[in-house]
Amino acid sequence: MEVREIDLHVKRNFDRWHSFLIEHGISGFAPQETAAIDRTFIWNEAGQIIATGSIAGNILKYIAIDDAYQNGGAMFNQVVSKLMNEAAQLGRFHLFVFTKPKYIKSFSYVGFHLLAEVEDGAVLETGTPDINDYLDQLPKINDQHDKKIAAIVMNANPFTLGHRYLVEKASRENDSVYVFVVSQDVSLFKFDERFKLVKAGTEDLKNVIVVPGKEYMVSYATFPAYFLKDDQNVGRFQAKLDAELFKNKIAAPLNITRRYLGSEPYSKTTDVYNDELSKVLPPEVEVRIIERKKNVGGKIITATQVREAIQRDDLSMIKNFVPETTFDFIKENIGLLKDRF
Amino acid sequence: MKIEKTALAGTVESSDIQFTLSASDNGIQIDLDSPVKDLYGKQIIQVIEDTLKAYNIESVKVKAIDKGALDCVIKARLVTAIQRSLGMDEPNWEVL
Numbered sequence: 555m556e557v558r559e560i561d562l563h564v565k566r567n568f569d570r571w572h573s574f575l576i577e578h579g580i581s582g583f584a585p586q587e588t589a590a591i592d593r594t595f596i597w598n599e600a601g602q603i604i605a606t607g608s609i610a611g612n613i614l615k616y617i618a619i620d621d622a623y624q625n626g627g628a629m630f631n632q633v634v635s636k637l638m639n640e641a642a643q644l645g646r647f648h649l650f651v652f653t654k655p656k657y658i659k660s661f662s663y664v665g666f667h668l669l670a671e672v673e674d675g676a677v678l679e680t681g682t683p684d685i686n687d688y689l690d691q692l693p694k695i696n697d698q699h700d701k702k703i704a705a706i707v708m709n710a711n712p713f714t715l716g717h718r719y720l721v722e723k724a725s726r727e728n729d730s731v732y733v734f735v736v737s738q739d740v741s742l743f744k745f746d747e748r749f750k751l752v753k754a755g756t757e758d759l760k761n762v763i764v765v766p767g768k769e770y771m772v773s774y775a776t777f778p779a780y781f782l783k784d785d786q787n788v789g790r791f792q793a794k795l796d797a798e799l800f801k802n803k804i805a806a807p808l809n810i811t812r813r814y815l816g817s818e819p820y821s822k823t824t825d826v827y828n829d830e831l832s833k834v835l836p837p838e839v840e841v842r843i844i845e846r847k848k849n850v851g852g853k854i855i856t857a858t859q860v861r862e863a864i865q866r867d868d869l870s871m872i873k874n875f876v877p878e879t880t881f882d883f884i885k886e887n888i889g890l891l892k893d894r895f
Numbered sequence: 896m897k898i899e900k901t902a903l904a905g906t907v908e909s910s911d912i913q914f915t916l917s918a919s920d921n922g923i924q925i926d927l928d929s930p931v932k933d934l935y936g937k938q939i940i941q942v943i944e945d946t947l948k949a950y951n952i953e954s955v956k957v958k959a960i961d962k963g964a965l966d967c968v969i970k971a972r973l974v975t976a977i978q979r980s981l982g983m984d985e986p987n988w989e990v991l
Contacts, residue, residue, distance in 0.1 A: 628909060631962070635906030635913070642903035647915060664907040665928055665960035682901060682917045682958055 555599045557636060562594055571596065574603045578618035591615065593640055597633070599623070607633045609641050612769075614651045627660060634664045638680075648681040650769065669770075670799035674791055677799065685770060689807055692732075693763050701729040704812040705805065707771050708733065709857075711741040713751040713880050716816065716855035719847035724814045725759045732810065734767040742861050742894055747883070754879035770799060793827040797834035805839045812840045819846065819854065849874050860884075864891050898955035902980035905964075905972035912964035914976040919956040923947060929961035942966050946973045950987060 560567045571594065572583060590610040597605040607617040614637050623629050641649055650669075651661055655676050658668055666678035669685065679685065695701055704724045710717055724731045733756065735749045743751070749766060756762045804810065813835055818824040832841045846854045853859075855875050863871045864884060873881055884891065898916050905913040925940055932939075943957060946969075957973075964972070974986055 631906070631908045635908055635911075638913070639903065639906070645901075647901045647903060647917070665913065665958075681903075682915050682956065 555597055555604070557595055557597045560594050560596055562588065562591060570603060571606060574606060575616060575618050578620070580616060580618055587615075592644070595633075595636055595640070597623075597629070605629055605633050607637045609637055609644070609646075612641070612646045612649050614638075614641075614649055617651075617653075627663065630660055631664055634661075648679065648683060648769075650677060650679050652677050669803055670795050672791065672794045672798055675795065677795055679769075685803055688768055688770065689804075692765055692808070695730045695763075699809050701809065702812070703730045703732065703808065703810050704728040704814060705732045705734065705800075705808075705810045706814045707736065707767060707800075708752070709736040709741060710743075710748045710752050711857050712743045712748060712860060712876065712884065713755045714855050714857050714860055714876050715849065716847045716857075716875075717752070718755055718877055719855075720814055720816055720844055721756050721759065721762060723844055724812070724842075725756075725762050728761070728812060730761045730763065731759075732808065733762060733764045734771045734804075735764060736771055737766045737768050742864075742891065751880050751883060755877045770804060771796075787826075789823055789826045790830060793830035794834060796827075797831045800831075801835050801839055805835075810839060812842060815841060815843045817843050817845050820856065820858070864888060865895055867892070896951045896953065896981075898952060898977075898980050900980045900982070902976050904976035904979060907960050907962055909962050910964060910968065912959055912961045912969050912972050914973050915958040916976050916980050917956045917958075919954050922954055923952070923957070924955070925957045925959065927959045927961065929959070929963075931961070931963060938966070939964075939969060942969045943973060946970050946977075950974075950977050950981075952977065 560571065562568045562571065591608045592610055594608040594616070595606065596603050604623045605619040608615045614634070617633060619629050619633065638649065651666060653661060653676055655671055658671065658676050658678065661678050662668065666680040667684065669677045669679055695703070704727070706720060706724055708717055721731065721733060733752060735745070735752050737745050739745050741748065745766070749764070753764045756764060805813070813831065815828050815831065818828055828843060832843070835841050849855055851874070860872055860875050863875070867888065869885060869888070872884055876884070897918070899918050901915065901917040903913065903915045905911055907913050923944070925943055927936060927939060929936060929939060939959070939961060943959065947955065978986065
């Protein structure tokens with residue numbers, strides 16, 4: 555048996571790998587999923603693929619082992635070990651895997667910890683820093699377990715008066731509010747900018763704590779769903795997983811008993827997401843869906859409109875939609891922002 | 896000495912052990928995951944502590960996933976992880 559790395563850009567390699575995975579029950583090969591793969595390894599025996607595994611960012615993906623070589627899990631352990639060592643050489647020590655619930659045990663055996671499980675899939679992590687390290691370094695409140703604590707998760711791309719309205723309301727109705735800013739960098743405004751603007755825009759609210767969401771909050775944009783059947787609703791699955799993670803791993807240890815959401819008249823994705831949160835979180839975490847704030851002209855405030863206005867250079871419109879802190883940033887950097895489109 | 900740079904060594908295959916070392920803000924912290932923890936946990940932690948001591952490491956977070964490794968394997972894997980973290984090419988022979 556030999557293990558080697560293959561280049562999936564070579565069509566012959568891709569086809570062999572692809573048909574091996576299909577034979578072993580993995581069916582999703584959306585271009586955005588396969589394009590995200592950094593390294594792929596195959597184990598060969600007598601010219602046949604008997605196992606494979608890939609690394610995509612900090613996610614282990616496309617792991618499959620031929621039944622004849624399962625060998626009580628020894629082959630699986632070898633594949634995961636190889637991937638972890640290769641990931642470490644790339645400087646990645648904190649790894650995730652998305653898998654079917656029946657493989658939770660196998661991954662737990664090699665040191666992965668379950669973050670969330672739903673009917674169709676599960677997400678696990680291993681390495682360092684893990685979710686306990688993440689929770690440890692979050693700012694805490696005195697007598698946290700006797701306080702009324704709320705949470706808001708936002709991308710804030712960028713922070714608008716709508717976000718501000720939601721935070722203010724939560725700030726008034728609770729002892730403390732954690733605002734988790736989505737860490738994933740897939741937006742017009744970079745994480746550092748979004749984070750800074752949320753902080754600046756809520757600075758006067760003393761019971762508001764702004765923190766990064768890291769990998770644990772709404773990274774559903776990148777949750778792979780490649781092991782799901784095509785007819786399953788990927789968005790719903792991802793939202794459910796995200797809601798479970800939040801409820802059990804974030805809200806419970808931090809004593810968060812309320813989650814505030816903005817109502818969603820425009821985006822179907824966010825609507826599905828709100829819907830799943832409302833199903834999963836209660837009764838432990840109460841969900842409060844707050845009507846969107848309207849500006850002076852009676853228009854609903856959305857970050858989408860602000861981004862469109864940036865593209866049009868329409869500073870006077872932006873002024874009606876965002877707090878001064880965000881406005882100043884946009885005004886100063888409008889050229890740079892427009893270049894990102 | 897303090898471990899600053901995260902490093903990994905070893906595997907999770909049978910009879911092996913996998914170490915991940917990273918920076919700690921609270922001295923030596925050892926997190927051991929082993930199927931024989933009840934029987935040999937103390938002994939494994941002793942080997943880890945002795946090896947860290949030999950390298951004068953006073954601050955590190957150690958994550959160990961043990962799959963039934965013998966003491967010599969535990970020591971060898973940990974030494975490799977320490978060296979990778981400290982960027983050393985050769986073991987500290989004098990202390991081993």
